Amino acid sequence: MTGAPRPPGPGPTAPRPPGPGSTALRPPLRVGLTGLGSMGRHHARVLAALDGVELVGAVDPLGDREGRAQGAPVLRTLGELIALGIDYAVVACPTALHVDVGLELARAGVCALIEKPLADTVEGARRLVTAFESRSLVAGVGHIERCNPALRSLRLRLESGELGEVYQVVTRRQGPFPHRIADVGVVKDLATHDIDLTGWVTGREYAAIAARTVSKSGRPHEDMVSAVGRLGDGTVVNHLVNWLSPLKERFTSVTGENGCFVADTLTADLTFYSNAAQRTEWEALQAFRGVSEGDMIRYAIPKREPLLVEHELFRDAVLGAPADICTLRQGLRTVEVAAAVLESAASGTTVELAAPAVAR
Template identity: 65%
Template sequence: MADLRAGLIGLGAMGRHHARVLRETPGVELVAVADPGGDPFGVSGGLEVLPDVDALIGAGIDMAVVAVPTIYHEQVGLALAAAGVHTLVEKPIAATSEAGRKVAEAFESAGLVGCVGHIERFNPALQELRRRMESGELGEVYQIATRRQGPFPSRIADVGVVKDLGTHDIDLTAWVAQSTYTSVAAQTAHRSGRPHEDMVIATGRLANGVIVNHVVNWLSPMKERVTIVTGERGAFVADTGSADLTFYANGDIATEWEAISTFRGVSEGDVVRYAFPKREPLRVEHEAFRDAVLGVRHDVVTMREGLRTLEVAEAALESAARGVTVEV
């Protein structure tokens, strides 16, 4: 079988990584790249840098990766859907849920593979975490808390921290819990002089009763990417920066300290850091996209799921603006 002909639009900070991985993915050939701003990182590899999505489509591609700024996702996505090109759009699916709905419906009605680049789902620590949760190792799940903070990325100019970073945590939380958000309440702050929010603290509840909490900002000198899932048997801590997964077990040794013996909570138990294969998440994501196009398997983040994540993010922004809890 001939390799799938792939195109890439957007050769910026994320596009350069997509270019590398597309070239390294078996069964895929990168045949065309496009960016009206040129090739700042020199990743075209001898390919002509095309000016727009129409020229990319004209190169005769089977599949495409969209890594342009969020405000252009709708325009580029709709053009690719109309041309019959299977597409992976970087997250978020679009600048607004209204635009995202148009993109999702276009790919669904055309019978095309349309997916969103929520790359954290393909992080080995989170994949191992979900596998162990599915096998019942944690028992009933009570709470999921995430922390995602670090310095401001100068490449982001068209959305705030909720739609850029916060959508990672919204998607991965719903995915590991295998449940959807029913409500969200949030507080945001603008501290850096930019038009969009750069800090958010959000709480919410999922349909299965799990309560969630997200701390996200662009104003911390300390970079942190942590997901903590607490349940009846202990807590999993996934560090997606290092791809480590640690389990903190509830202890089963009774305390002899009278002052705290009446407390009906849990005690400290064993701590285990798991060993498992750690593959680059972007590579795993591209293989899932390729296999979905080939009809081999379908574990990509669908555009409908990407739309749901964006709706939750917008509900968080609405909550912060109105000072109320918003039902999703």
């Protein structure tokens, strides 16, 4: 999606050169925030210190008793925020409100960064895509794992062919139940991270998915899912996601012909386990470990806060610079796959997915 923001003041302004370190003189982009909850407060913190933007207001019907808005005025309605003359908004309200809030922003000509998932239904996600694309507005989805240092390094290494042919992607994302989540289950909340990052790091789309879910916490939504899928090139994917474990884990492994990458997105560590260059002659180890064990490398990579990187990329996209943001169409695809996961779990069948209208 392309398009330029409305000028922040009377008369047009020339966009500054992209990049987080730019200090070119120009009026800052005027940014608004909807929602001051567990994610909204972090968005406010980053926006308040982000070069080239000004947090001009936040919306939360509950107010801001804890001072999360970083000194910005806290308003009661989205209309009041739009009336301040904002260039873009960050949507961090509950998922069930994303469609209504996003459509109102699009009608007002305001660009938007919408927290993941894009919407709680496929139809709602499609409405958002149409609303922003039809007005040529920059819009993205806050799939923050795309900005995790370990996964960004992993993606670059896969693109350069370091792993050779990719065979399998495995993710585990588990931990205690977050009481802030009330409107969706673990599939639409946590599992959308794994669905998006799998397609993003491999550059492939889901072709089929089979899943099973359980609900053990007494809530109306599922709190555990186990899924097996297939990407368009035949790569096998496995996802285990739950809110039922006291162990917090964020694990992604990609196995291919040259070895295996393992990313821990809690610590932003990336490790490579290579296939052996030398044959193991110890017969007992051959039987137990095989003959393909090779070197292990833990990469030293820069570790910047993912949320800050996400905001820098979206700011630059609004300014018209090339930026690797998660587009609304990509966010829509993630919602489609999540819906297929739930359909498979309900029907006990494997769900085949049609190719998206626009490739990743």
